[in-house]
Amino acid sequence: xxxxxxxxxxxxxxxxxxxxxxxxxxxxxxxxxxxxxxxxxxxxxxxxxxxxxxxxxxxxxxxxxxxxxxxxxxxxxxxxxxxxxxxxxxxxxxxxxxxxxxxxxxxxxxxxxxxxxxxxxxxxxxxxxxxxxxxxxxxxxxxxxxxxxxxxxxxxxxxxxxxxxxxxxxxxxxxxxxxxxxxxxxxxxxxxxxxxxxxxxxxxxxxxxxxxxxxxxxxxxxxxxxxxxxxxxxxxxxxxxxxxxxxxxxxxxxxxxxxxxxxxxxxxxxxxxxxxxxxxxxxxxx
Amino acid sequence: xxxxxxxxxxxxxxxxxxxxxxxxxxxxxxxxxxxxxxxxxxxxxxxxxxxxxxxxxxxxxxxxxxxxxxxxxxxxxxxxxxxxxxxxxxxxxxxxxxxxxxxxxxxxxxxxxxxxx
Numbered sequence: 418x419x420x421x422x423x424x425x426x427x428x429x430x431x432x433x434x435x436x437x438x439x440x441x442x443x444x445x446x447x448x449x450x451x452x453x454x455x456x457x458x459x460x461x462x463x464x465x466x467x468x469x470x471x472x473x474x475x476x477x478x479x480x481x482x483x484x485x486x487x488x489x490x491x492x493x494x495x496x497x498x499x500x501x502x503x504x505x506x507x508x509x510x511x512x513x514x515x516x517x518x519x520x521x522x523x524x525x526x527x528x529x530x531x532x533x534x535x536x537x538x539x540x541x542x543x544x545x546x547x548x549x550x551x552x553x554x555x556x557x558x559x560x561x562x563x564x565x566x567x568x569x570x571x572x573x574x575x576x577x578x579x580x581x582x583x584x585x586x587x588x589x590x591x592x593x594x595x596x597x598x599x600x601x602x603x604x605x606x607x608x609x610x611x612x613x614x615x616x617x618x619x620x621x622x623x624x625x626x627x628x629x630x631x632x633x634x635x636x637x638x639x640x641x642x643x644x645x646x647x648x649x650x651x652x653x654x655x656x657x658x659x660x661x662x663x664x665x666x667x668x669x670x671x672x673x674x675x676x677x678x679x680x681x682x683x684x685x686x687x688x689x690x691x692x693x694x695x696x697x698x699x700x701x702x703x
Numbered sequence: 704x705x706x707x708x709x710x711x712x713x714x715x716x717x718x719x720x721x722x723x724x725x726x727x728x729x730x731x732x733x734x735x736x737x738x739x740x741x742x743x744x745x746x747x748x749x750x751x752x753x754x755x756x757x758x759x760x761x762x763x764x765x766x767x768x769x770x771x772x773x774x775x776x777x778x779x780x781x782x783x784x785x786x787x788x789x790x791x792x793x794x795x796x797x798x799x800x801x802x803x804x805x806x807x808x809x810x811x812x813x814x815x816x817x818x819x820x
Binding site (some may be wrong): 489509548654 | 758759761775776779800802804805806807808819820
């Protein structure tokens with residue numbers, strides 16, 4: 418496995434695309450199950466959402482251009498229409514098209530169309546299933562369903578963290594505890610589905626458990642799994658310890674909860690970066 | 704309960720039937736890597752592990768690139784056969800870049816061959 422600066426840049430653009438798209442989708446889900454937020458909190462989340470939607474669109478385009486540049490290892494390659502055409506025809510065009518439509522529909526949340534925006538969030542987050550290793554499987558219908566479920570649950574979890582932090586920053590302990598409890602109660606089931614879908618998908622893609630320990634793909638995958646375990650631990654701390662303490666009126670728990678959410682956000686970003694590396698630098702048999 | 708068991712078994716069957724997959728790698732070439740030829744080959748043949756679009760092919764000898772016609776609009780395939788110009792005796796390096804048709808991943812590689820004087 419050889420790495421070039423172009424491939425590293427493309428992987429970084431992919432990670433930003435994941436973070437911005439899933440971050441926007443998760444925030445839209447968050448607004449749908451937290452309808453009683455204060456107007457100021459909603460405005461701040463809308464501002465963040467607008468930035469994420471723009472970042473998702475720009476990073477998607479940058480990823481295609483950087484992949485084209487990686488083909489010839491020069492700047493001219495970035496704007497070579499035949500290279501760009503090859504990447505778009507190989508599935509990236511389909512995925513980017515679905516994502517773009519999804520992001521446009523997501524933007525209706527800014528005009529208080531939360532239910533419509535949720536459909537856009539499903540489309541945008543699910544767009545990553547339209548390209549990648551799963552498409553090389555025969556048959557790939559069930560694997561694509563697992564991937565969609567994995568992506569939607571991942572968006573729900575990771576994308577809820579930044580709006581949850583916005584709410585926690587306001588310092589209203591009772592409201593933060595209520596919002597965190599609502600998130601935690603739904604997340605409990607969706608995180609279980611996320612892990613089950615991820616495990617089934619991995620087994621389908623790898624073909625055997627021993628592949629996890631073999632080769633570059635297996636090593637990167639092991640790193641991602643370790644980060645997931647760390648993220649799960651932080652999430653369990655939030656749900657089982659900090660949220661009940663905050664609900665009981667312990668003000669110090671609010672500070673701990675904000676710190677814990679930030680830790681989750683960092684771990685989530687690292688997982689997305691590892692996923693981007695996993696889907697750019699290596700294939701399951703590498 | 705029986706329906707659930709049947710569904711579970713069917714799902715397991717579909718999952719277990721999974722196969723390993725990778726990006727498009729060069730499985731073989733003609734001339735082969737490190738081949739020592741006695742005369743100029745008429746064609747260059749590349750055989751990939753899966754359907755791919757050959758995006759770049761450079762044939763280099765003594766620091767100079769020898770133009771090889773490549774149809775970038777061709778449909779993705781597992782095998783590419785390219786017509787070569789008459790090559791002088793010397794050492795040659797082939798650099799290729801391909802895009803996997805199924806998953807859009809970019810792979811690259813090089814191989815060498817030589818033609819004896």
